[in-house]
Amino acid sequence: xxxxxxxxxxxxxxxxxxxxxxxxxxxxxxxxxxxxxxxxxxxxxxxxxxxxxxxxxxxxxxxxxxxxxxxxxxxxxxxxxxxxxxxxxxxxxxxxxxxxxxxxxxxxxxxxxxxxxxxxxxxxxxxxxxxxxxxxxxxxxxxxxxxxxxxxxxxxxxxxxxxxxxxxxxxxxxxxxxxxxxxxxxxxxxxxxxxxxxxxxxxxxxxxxxxxxxxxxxxxxxxxxxxxxxxxxxxxxxxxxxxxxxxxxxxxxxxxxxxxxxxxxxxxxxxxxxxxxxxxxxxxxxxxxxxxxxxxxxxxxxxxxxxxxxxxx
Amino acid sequence: xxxxxxxxxxxxxxxxxxxxxxxxxxxxxxxxxxxxxxxxxxxxxxxxxxxxxxxxxxxxxxxxxxxxxxxxxxxxxxxxxxxxxxxxxxxxxxxxxxxxxxxxxxxxxxxxxxxxxxxxxxxxxxxxxxxxxxxxxxxxxxxxxxxxxxxxxxx
Numbered sequence: 001x002x003x004x005x006x007x008x009x010x011x012x013x014x015x016x017x018x019x020x021x022x023x024x025x026x027x028x029x030x031x032x033x034x035x036x037x038x039x040x041x042x043x044x045x046x047x048x049x050x051x052x053x054x055x056x057x058x059x060x061x062x063x064x065x066x067x068x069x070x071x072x073x074x075x076x077x078x079x080x081x082x083x084x085x086x087x088x089x090x091x092x093x094x095x096x097x098x099x100x101x102x103x104x105x106x107x108x109x110x111x112x113x114x115x116x117x118x119x120x121x122x123x124x125x126x127x128x129x130x131x132x133x134x135x136x137x138x139x140x141x142x143x144x145x146x147x148x149x150x151x152x153x154x155x156x157x158x159x160x161x162x163x164x165x166x167x168x169x170x171x172x173x174x175x176x177x178x179x180x181x182x183x184x185x186x187x188x189x190x191x192x193x194x195x196x197x198x199x200x201x202x203x204x205x206x207x208x209x210x211x212x213x214x215x216x217x218x219x220x221x222x223x224x225x226x227x228x229x230x231x232x233x234x235x236x237x238x239x240x241x242x243x244x245x246x247x248x249x250x251x252x253x254x255x256x257x258x259x260x261x262x263x264x265x266x267x268x269x270x271x272x273x274x275x276x277x278x279x280x281x282x283x284x285x286x287x288x289x290x291x292x293x294x295x296x297x298x299x300x301x302x303x304x305x306x307x308x309x310x311x312x313x
Numbered sequence: 314x315x316x317x318x319x320x321x322x323x324x325x326x327x328x329x330x331x332x333x334x335x336x337x338x339x340x341x342x343x344x345x346x347x348x349x350x351x352x353x354x355x356x357x358x359x360x361x362x363x364x365x366x367x368x369x370x371x372x373x374x375x376x377x378x379x380x381x382x383x384x385x386x387x388x389x390x391x392x393x394x395x396x397x398x399x400x401x402x403x404x405x406x407x408x409x410x411x412x413x414x415x416x417x418x419x420x421x422x423x424x425x426x427x428x429x430x431x432x433x434x435x436x437x438x439x440x441x442x443x444x445x446x447x448x449x450x451x452x453x454x455x456x457x458x459x460x461x462x463x464x465x466x467x468x
Contacts, residue, residue: 009370009371009372009395010335010336010370010371010372010373011335011367011369011370011371012349012367012368012369012370012371012394013365013366013367013368014355014357014365014366014368015364015365016359016363016364016365016366017364019417020417020418021415021416021417021444022415022416022417022441023348023413023414023415023416024413024414024415024416024443025411025412025413025414026411026412026413026414026446027411028411049350050352051350051351051352051353051454052350052351052352052353052354052355053348053349053350053450054348054349054350054351055346055347055348055415056346056347056348056349057344057345057346057347058333058334058335058336058345059365060333061365061367070333070334070335071335071365071367072335072336072347072349072371073365074349074355081413082416
């Protein structure tokens with residue numbers, strides 16, 4: 001081997017001024033995924049390595065007084081590599097995690113200002129703008145005085161009730177075009193944020209409806225289902241509530257003409273019936289799902305530490 | 314989400330770099346970039362006069378293009394890295410299960426134009442580019458072993 005070291009070896013040098021490179025691991029799927037019409041997002045995870053990883057480049061170097069020879073020269077050293085993982089966490093989970101809850105208890109607002117605009121919130125979410133918008137709409141998020149919030153179920157219930165009352169007073173049919181701004185202002189007079197009322201209009205808008213203008217138009221089926229789910233989730237206690245009472249309350253919370261639409265089948269999958277006459281909301285809220293996911297991650301971490309501790313013994 | 318554009322590798326061939334690349338063809342890439350991973354770190358005294366310091370030599374003892382067929386990959390199993398005069402690391406050439414994209418900050422194109430222009434600041438933000446996609450690496454997973462350096466002295 002010693003002779004080869006002298007004859008056939010490739011000189012290896014290390015540049016004094018190393019450049020900045022990053023190594024991004026490319027999973028085999030990524031190529032086909034990148035070619036897909038709607039490429040899914042990937043999360044980037046930085047992985048530290050205890051080894052030295054050099055990026056090398058051929059160079060033609062004369063070291064000392066030697067005749068210049070073809071050399072392999074390390075031009076960068078990477079202490080970490082980047083891995084790509086398909087982002088499988090739904091956008092709504094991210095948005096829920098970063099937004100403070102806007103709650104109204106006994107007429108008093110209970111919310112922590114985050115002094116962050118919608119754009120500022122999106123900047124911290126590792127998803128595309130389109131997905132952020134989707135999650136934002138799903139949690140009925142809204143901006144108020146420079147902060148962003150997501151309403152509690154209890155708040156949604158109260159604001160909906162105010163919307164319904166104002167629409168009734170003004171003779172507005174919610175499933176035909178109406179001036180959303182005007183209705184939101186009436187809701188504001190009741191002490192609720194107008195932007196939240198507008199967020200609800202947009203959340204419940206008929207498909208294809210432009211929600212950016214001052215006009216709104218609610219989808220009747222969507223709205224009936226939303227009101228039913230909101231009412232049920234806002235009910236405290238897990239022992240269950242009488243189905244007949246719940247449906248009656250649901251009907252009372254809808255515009256007169258829609259009363260007949262309040263049927264359990266329109267909120268199917270979102271409730272459990274502990275007995276044949278009682279009903280309770282299923283733990284469908286995404287916030288609970290995220291809470292469940294977090295301890296899971298912690299548990300894995302714990303195991304890793306346990307394993308690490310074992311090897312150290 | 315703040316968006317940083319990541320540009321794909323430019324397809325400009327760099328045949329000149331390929332010709333002067335001393336590594337076996339399998340390890341050559343269009344840009345000449347290759348990956349070498351080792352356990353630990355290389356330390357050497359700084360030599361200000363040079364832009365780089367030669368720290369050792371890579372030897373592919375089983376690689377012989379005259380004898381081996383092109384698709385013969387047995388030579389990948391053995392690579393030596395002689396560091397200084399008395400240390401040697403044994404390693405191998407590994408095919409990466411997941412290739413690496415080598416990424417760097419993109420130099421703003423037309424830098425001269427910007428400078429020569431009428432002071433109009435062009436701040437396009439940070440951009441990244443994939444310089445190369447590397448499918449193999451030279452890996453030295455073991456610690457160096459001592460070897461005699463007598464022969465080196467005579468070269």
